[in-house]
Amino acid sequence: MNRTFSTPALVLLIAAAASLPAPLRAQVTFDRMLNAAKEPQNWLTYSGTYMSQRYSPLTQITPRNVKNLEQQWVFQARSLEKFEATPLVVDGIMYTVQAPNEVIALDPISGRVFWAYSYSPSPLSRPCCGRVNRGVAIAGDTLFMGTIDAHLVAIDAKSGRPLWNTVVAKPEAGYAITHAPLVIKDKVIVGVAGGEYGIRGFISAYDVKTGKEAWRFNTIPGPGEPGHETWKGDSWKTGGASVWMTGSYDSDLNLTYWGIGNAGPDYNGDLREGDNLYSSSVVALDADTGKIKWYYQFSPHDEFDYDAVQVPVLADIIWQGVPRRVMLWANRNGFFYVLDRSTGQFLLGKPFVEVNWANGFDEKGRPMRVAGKVPTAEGTVIFPGNQGGTNWYSPSFSPHTGLFYIPTWANYSSLYIKTEAEYEEGRRFVGTSPRSLIGGANGGASKINTRKEDEGYGAVRAIDPATGERKWEFKMNDVTDAGILTTASDVLFSGGREGYFYALDARNGELLWRANVGGLVASGPISYAINGRQYVAISAGNSLFVYALRE
Amino acid sequence: MSRVSLLLFICASITLEAQHSYTPDDIAEGGRLFRANCVLCHGPEGDQIPGIDLGHGKFRQTYSEEALIKIIQAGIPGTAMPPHNLQDFQAGTIVGYLRTMATAGHTVSGNGNAVRGKAVFEGKGGCTACHRVGATGSLTGPDLTDVGAQRRALEIEQSVLDPDAEILPQNRTYRITTKAGETITGRLLNIDSFTVQLLDSKERLLSFSKADLQASAFLDKSPMPSYRDKLSSQELADLIAYLVSLKGI
Numbered sequence: 085m086n087r088t089f090s091t092p093a094l095v096l097l098i099a100a101a102a103s104l105p106a107p108l109r110a111q112v113t114f115d116r117m118l119n120a121a122k123e124p125q126n127w128l129t130y131s132g133t134y135m136s137q138r139y140s141p142l143t144q145i146t147p148r149n150v151k152n153l154e155q156q157w158v159f160q161a162r163s164l165e166k167f168e169a170t171p172l173v174v175d176g177i178m179y180t181v182q183a184p185n186e187v188i189a190l191d192p193i194s195g196r197v198f199w200a201y202s203y204s205p206s207p208l209s210r211p212c213c214g215r216v217n218r219g220v221a222i223a224g225d226t227l228f229m230g231t232i233d234a235h236l237v238a239i240d241a242k243s244g245r246p247l248w249n250t251v252v253a254k255p256e257a258g259y260a261i262t263h264a265p266l267v268i269k270d271k272v273i274v275g276v277a278g279g280e281y282g283i284r285g286f287i288s289a290y291d292v293k294t295g296k297e298a299w300r301f302n303t304i305p306g307p308g309e310p311g312h313e314t315w316k317g318d319s320w321k322t323g324g325a326s327v328w329m330t331g332s333y334d335s336d337l338n339l340t341y342w343g344i345g346n347a348g349p350d351y352n353g354d355l356r357e358g359d360n361l362y363s364s365s366v367v368a369l370d371a372d373t374g375k376i377k378w379y380y381q382f383s384p385h386d387e388f389d390y391d392a393v394q395v396p397v398l399a400d401i402i403w404q405g406v407p408r409r410v411m412l413w414a415n416r417n418g419f420f421y422v423l424d425r426s427t428g429q430f431l432l433g434k435p436f437v438e439v440n441w442a443n444g445f446d447e448k449g450r451p452m453r454v455a456g457k458v459p460t461a462e463g464t465v466i467f468p469g470n471q472g473g474t475n476w477y478s479p480s481f482s483p484h485t486g487l488f489y490i491p492t493w494a495n496y497s498s499l500y501i502k503t504e505a506e507y508e509e510g511r512r513f514v515g516t517s518p519r520s521l522i523g524g525a526n527g528g529a530s531k532i533n534t535r536k537e538d539e540g541y542g543a544v545r546a547i548d549p550a551t552g553e554r555k556w557e558f559k560m561n562d563v564t565d566a567g568i569l570t571t572a573s574d575v576l577f578s579g580g581r582e583g584y585f586y587a588l589d590a591r592n593g594e595l596l597w598r599a600n601v602g603g604l605v606a607s608g609p610i611s612y613a614i615n616g617r618q619y620v621a622i623s624a625g626n627s628l629f630v631y632a633l634r635e
Numbered sequence: 636m637s638r639v640s641l642l643l644f645i646c647a648s649i650t651l652e653a654q655h656s657y658t659p660d661d662i663a664e665g666g667r668l669f670r671a672n673c674v675l676c677h678g679p680e681g682d683q684i685p686g687i688d689l690g691h692g693k694f695r696q697t698y699s700e701e702a703l704i705k706i707i708q709a710g711i712p713g714t715a716m717p718p719h720n721l722q723d724f725q726a727g728t729i730v731g732y733l734r735t736m737a738t739a740g741h742t743v744s745g746n747g748n749a750v751r752g753k754a755v756f757e758g759k760g761g762c763t764a765c766h767r768v769g770a771t772g773s774l775t776g777p778d779l780t781d782v783g784a785q786r787r788a789l790e791i792e793q794s795v796l797d798p799d800a801e802i803l804p805q806n807r808t809y810r811i812t813t814k815a816g817e818t819i820t821g822r823l824l825n826i827d828s829f830t831v832q833l834l835d836s837k838e839r840l841l842s843f844s845k846a847d848l849q850a851s852a853f854l855d856k857s858p859m860p861s862y863r864d865k866l867s868s869q870e871l872a873d874l875i876a877y878l879v880s881l882k883g884i
Contacts, residue, residue, distance in 0.1 A: 210723075511701060512723065523660035534804045534823045536853055560828045582827040598829065 110175060111224045114269050118335055125613035127173045130219050130264035131478060132610070134333040135398040138480040140611035143573040144618035145633060150575055150587045150597045152634045156619065157195030159188070159628040166525060166606045167623040169219045170264065170478075170567075172227075173612035178621075179222070179241070180628060184215035185231045187239055192621075193614050195630065199244035209233035209255040210510065211262060212280040213524065218330070218607075219264035221272060223292045228272045230261025236274055236290055248295035252276060256510050258283050264330045268340060268371045271298050275327020279345040279391070282322035282513035287331075287342055287367075289374060299374030303327065303344045303362050311361035319356035322507045324348030325363040329476050332396040334409065337426055339368045339377055341396035341411065349505035350389040351459045352515025359384040364392045366413065368428060378428030382415045384450065387459050388441065388466055388500060389518075390417040393476045398425060401486070401549055412549050414479055414490040416472025417441070419451070420552050434552030436545055437473035437494055441466050459502035459516070469498030469540075470518040471563075478567035478608040480576070485590050487546045487555055489568045489576060496522060496540040496563070525565045525606050531583065533562045542580050544568065546593060556593035560584075567608020569620070577620055579605025585622050585629065601629050657731030665728030670784050672719055673729070679784060679879075681736060690736030703730050736787065745872045752877025755870050760862065768881060774838045775822065776859065777806050781883025791878045795871065798859035808858055809833060811843060812850040820854070 110116075112128060120126070120133040124141040132138050145153065161167055165183035171190075172179045178192040185205055189198040209215075209232045220239075221228045226247060227239040233255035238247040252274060253259035258281020266273045271289040279285070285303035290296060303325035305311035315323055326345035333340045347356055347363035364383035367376055383390045397412045403422070411425040418439035422432040430449025442451035457466060473493055480489045498518035505515035522540045535541075542564035546555040566579035576590040585605060586598035603625015611620050621630045657665065670679070673689070681689030698706070707726040710718035719726070756762045757771070765776030772779075782791060793800055809823035811831060821835035831843045831851060845851070866874065 506699075508701070518658075520658050523658045532805070532825050534807050534826060561826050562828075580828070584828065 112174060112222045113224070114267075117223075117267065124611075125173075126175065127171065127610045127612050129172070129221060129266065130170050130330040131332070131395050131397075131608075134335065136330075136332040136395045136478075137397055137399065137483070138478050138567065138569050138608060138610075139482050139484075140569060140571045142571055142611050142613055142618045144613070144616075145571065145575055145587075145611075145620065146573040147575055147589045147596055149633055153587070153597055153599070153620070153631040154634045155599070156193075156630045156632050158630075159190060159195050159197075161626045161628070164626055165215050166565075166604065167626055167628065168214075168216045168262075168607050169623055170608050170610060171621055171623075171628065172220060172222055173610070173621075174222055174241070176614060177241070178612075179220050179227055180623070181217040181219055181229060183217055185217055185229060185237075187220060187227060187229055187244065189241070189244060192612060192619065192630070195628075201239050201244035201246065203229070203231055203235075203237055203246075205231050205233035205235075206255050208510075209260055210258055210281070211260040211277060212258075212512070216262050218262060221265040221267045223267040223270075223272065226292060228265045228267065228292075230263065230265055230274045232260045232262065234259040234261050234276060236261065236265065236272065236295065238272075238292070238295060250290055250295035250297070252288065253278075253283075253286075257281065258510055262328050266331050266333065266340065267292065268333050271371070273331065273340065273371075275303070275331075275342060277326045277328040277345070279324035279326035279328075279348055279389075280350065280512050280514050281324075281510065282348050282507045283324060283326060284321055285323075285325035285327055285345065287327055287369065287374070299372075301367070301369055301374040301376065303367070305361060314358040314361045316355065316357040319360075322348060322513065323356055323360060323363065324350075324513075325360075329393045329395050332398050332411075333371060334398060334425060337368075337409075338371050339425070340371045341366055341368050341398070341425065343392040343394050343396060343413075345391040345393055346386050346389045349507075349513045349515035351387055351500055351518065352502045352505050353385050353387045354502075355505070357385075360386070364390055364417075366392055366396055366411070366423070366428075368425070380421075380423055380428045380430060380449065382413075382419070382421065382451075383417045386417075387502075388417070388498075389470055389514075390415065390472060392416070394474070395478050396425075397479060397481050397488070399481050399483070399488075399549065403431065403550065410549070412479075412481055412488050414474050414488070414492075414547070416468070416475055417451075418468040418473040420488070420490070420547055422549055422552075432549075432552050435473075436490055436547060436552070436554065437492060437496070438467040439473070459500035459518075461502060463499040463501040463519075465497050466500050466518075467497045468493060469496045469520045469522070470500075471496070471498075471520070471522070471524055475565070477565055477606070480568040480570045481549075482570040482572075482574070482576075482590055484572050484574060485546075485570070486548070486550075487590065488549050489570060489578075489590070490545045490547060491564045491566055491568055491578065492543040492545045492557075493522070493563050494541050494543050494545075494559075495538055496520070522563055525581070525604060533582070535562070537561075544576070544578055544588065544593065546590075558588050558593040558595065564605075566605035569609040569611060571611060577609040577611075577622070579609075579622060579624060581605070583624065585609070585624060585631075599629075599631070601625060601627075603627070657728055661728045662731050662735055664725070665730070665732030666785070668721065668725055669729050669732050672721075674784065676715065680787060681733060689733050692733075700727065700730050745868070747869070747872030747874065747876030749873070749876040749880040751870075752873035752875070752880075755866065755874045756877055759870065760866065760874060765859065769884070774834060775836050777803075779878060779881055781881060783879040783881040784883050788875055788879045792871075792875050794859075795874065795878075796861055796863045798857040798861060799855075802857050806857075808854040808856075810850075810852055810854055811848050813843070814847055814849050816849075823853070 763772035
């Protein structure tokens with residue numbers, strides 16, 4: 085696993101890394117992936133490292149000089165879909181994906197294109213919420229992309245030529261892959277989206293050389309498996325429990341962690357009485373076999389579409405005076421959690437936004453429901469609303485400040501109305517959809533906003549993981565679909581639906597710099613370095629923007 | 636077609652309430668799609684074809700929401716109901732919009748005369764002091780050129796009698812005071828974390844950096860007066876009839 089370095093050691097390390105000439109291309113080995121934090125000039129996996137902290141050890145850009153950032157280049161995608169991809173930067177080459185499934189290799193200094201590989205998804209694909217892709221993974225000299233028609237494609241990183249193409253699931257039944265795969269050792273791991281179509285979710289691993297399936301973990305246990313009894317009747321066959329965000333990995337424990345999506349139908353649990361494992365849970369799987377080691381269910385019998393789709397953020401912190409391997413998780417359901425990642429033990433659960441569906445936890449960490457706060461035929465107002473207190477966009481943990489940073493929707497609720505739902509393959513299976521003043525990014529994104537603060541607003545909230553207490557808040561008028569990056573120099577980068585990309589002081593939330601990128605920021609920033617110069621990249625609107633300090 | 640065969644296919648009661656639900660944005664989009672695709676035959680109230688009342692779930696037979704979505708997309712072969720190139724979600728927002736029609740009631744003002752209503756609008760009512768129809772009138776209030784295509788009679792009537800009852804987010808009034816001490820009130824066009832855009836009473840498009848303001852706030856009341864006691868019931872009915880007749884250019 086990745087270690088946490090002391091600050092002086094980091095500075096030396098980064099100085100050394102930054103002084104290197106343009107890096108030579110090399111195979112991205114498992115050892116390099118394990119030690120990704122030691123090569124901060126690169127961004128080797130979706131969340132930066134296996135710890136998924138979205139924390140860059142680079143320090144050239146500081147709170148003092150960040151005002152001198154200037155745009156270096158823009159890559160305009162030819163897609164009008166939301167640009168949700170996080171690029172990788174590997175040994176002087178950037179790889180990103182323009183929606184739905186075109187991989188682009190770029191010069192990260194100039195933005196010029198080396199090659200493009202365009203995959204044409206089946207017209208039968210029907211992703212619920214946009215024909216999006218959040219990025220690629222790399223192993224050796226091979227890139228991996230999941231597609232919206234639920235294929236997994238291997239691509240030569242030098243030429244952009246496809247190497248193999250494996251069918252993961254049936255797009256006509258609503259299956260899709262939208263997240264960036266995760267490579268561990270010789271396997272590439274993906275999960276399937278489709279929680280609004282009555283799929284039966286799974287996570288599966290494929291041999292990086294051949295594309296042959298190595299293991300599969302069904303996110304809904306089948307007959308005879310533990311947890312199967314948490315589904316009434318045949319509801320397990322169409323119970324959803326999708327996967328649409330990249331997992332994390334602890335090499336010492338050899339466990340890979342994944343957030344599992346909502347049970348289906350989303351807003352009517354009558355057909356699926358029970359807790360509905362492993363929907364709206366985090367699962368810890370043996371990376372070699374896919375066998376489940378532990379799970380924790382954030383929202384048992386979820387009827388609010390809360391999912392548990394966040395990236396599992398791993399951190400080594402002092403917990404009640406003792407060093408502990410933990411997992412930090414701000415859930416769509418409005419609670420911030422600390423879990424022990426060796427055992428899944430519940431350590432802390434505390435609201436980070438207004439919550440009215442639960443009012444605490446029992447000693448095992450099960451949420452205590454508030455009576456009557458369920459979807460009904462007449463409708464029930466639930467906080468947080470359908471898009472959640474946060475959603476899929478990555479939070480960040482800075483080992484330097486010790487704070488956890490959450491892209492937040494505050495003062496936000498939805499009216500949940502329950503209706504009948506009947507399963508038919510390939511058609512939506514949700515049991516109504518909640519009403520809210522604020523839409524999802526898919527249909528509700530607008531450059532116009534005249535909302536009042538009590539109708540909901542976006543924020544970056546900084547939480548002390550030791551207590552769950554909020555340290556500071558940076559308010560926006562409109563809500564946010566943007567991930568967060570922190571750096572070792574205590575600069576925090578994020579954005580929002582208003583189309584600003586900005587830098588905050590990670591210690592106190594003070595606004596340091598902003599740029600108008602003119603479109604919804606629905607991705608997470610990254611940082612990388614080439615020839616000793618630190619860059620920051622953000623996908624926004626339909627383009628990818630790159631900044632560096634004025635020379 | 637035949638309207639008869641259309642009726643055979645789709646005139647019946649359905650319970651639209653017992654289906655999906657949509658956000659206000661979705662419903663607004665559904666309304667826009669409804670007006671773009673459906674009103675030519677069905678009318679803005681959805682009741683223009685005898686025996687069918689889309690807004691009140693009156694169809695030939697009971698349909699699930701999914702079935703209605705399919706009908707919107709595929710049409711009904713052999714009838715005048717054509718196919719429409721809409722995604723599931725788009726077609727669904729139309730159904731969502733229809734449901735909001737179904738839950739509303741009827742106007743109280745009764746039948747009016749649109750020609751007389753125009754005279755009220757431009758004369759006694761003084762509406763053009765704030766509102767515009769076509770090229771006539773002020774821009775400081777909402778433009779009403781196509782209000783009859785955008786809004787139902789019931790909603791228009793409510794706005795005339797009780798302007799504070801529902802102020803759409805795009806029609807909110809906002810007041811700012813600059814650091815130089817100037818106070819400006821106008822229709823809020825857009826606000827973000829760092830800037831504000833207004834249309835002021837002089838019809839100026841103004842943009843401010845929040846850093847240059849000493850105060851800013853929403854005004855909760857509409858600047859429009861109620862016409863409940865200002866117009867006779869006949870004048871009111873005429874005015875509503877006129878506004879309903881405004882279908883845009």
